[in-house]
Amino acid sequence: MTSKCEACSFNATKLIKGNEYQFPVDRLxxxxxxxxxxxxxxxxxxxxxxxxxxxxxxxxxxxxxxxxxxxxxxxxxxxxxxxxxxxxxxxxxxxxxxxxxxxxxxxxxxxxxxxxxxxxxxDTPGPPGAISFKDNTKFTLNVQAKPVAEIQWFHNGQLIQESEKLRFTNMSGVLSIQIRDCQAEDSGTYRAVCSNSKGEASDYGILDVSGGEFSTYTSRRINESK
Structure with missing residues (x-):
């Protein structure tokens, strides 16, 4: 704490000569x-x-x-x-x-x-970003073709290739696609197109990833529900 004194002056009136007076001064x-x-x-x-x-x-x-x-x-x-x-x-x-x-x-x-x-x-939280559910799903279908058919997989109409996320198998005509760690962007239609010199056939399944869960629908289930 510091104190500061400033010079000041004032006039006192009606004082009696010879008397002593005290004047209180507030300290800053x-x-x-x-x-x-x-x-x-x-x-x-x-x-x-x-x-x-x-x-x-x-x-x-x-x-x-x-x-x-x-x-x-x-x-x-x-x-x-x-x-x-x-x-x-x-x-x-x-x-x-x-x-x-x-x-x-x-x-x-x-x-x-x-x-x-x-x-x-x-700040008020914004909309959530991509959600990783850390779950896998698989679509499976049976194919009988002679001569042996060429298999191609599509996601929402776009040709897809096997990767760490997408695993394709063909076990004696039993085709499957496995989608790992399903996320919202994995939603959509997965279609297998089988073709040989005799013609072409296809089937599909639908993956719906939303609200922290995912659901799958095959073409047969969709047709039966109509």
């Missing part, structure tokens, strides 16, 4: 900030919530209190309430634009003091 004290045990330097709030920054202080004369925000102005939802012993900054309906550092500056004739607090507003 620079602003001091009082922090309690529950003080938090960083305040984390959810989007739409209210945050209150409360700082208690002392000083003679009562300090002038000024709130500022780093890199910008206080938002329209900010409200400041200041007395001789504390200042409160309240921000209602917080948005991510209210995140930042807020500084309280205290000033009087004895000096100045400041403190900076941080506000973090958790």
């Amino acid at each position: 004290t620079s602003p001091e900030i009082t922090l309690d045990a529950d003080f938090k330097q960083t305040h984390v709030v959810k989007n739409g919530a209210t945050v209150t920054l409360h700082i208690a202080f002392c000083g003679k004369p009562a300090p002038l209190a000024t709130w500022t925000k780093a890199g910008g102005e206080l938002g329209v939802m900010a409200d400041v309430n200041t007395t001789d012993t504390y200042s409160t900054l309240t921000i209602e309906s917080c948005t991510r634009y209210d995140s930042g550092k807020y500084t309280l500056l205290l000033e009087n004739n004895g000096g100045r003091k400041s403190i900076t607090l941080t506000v973090k507003v958790l």
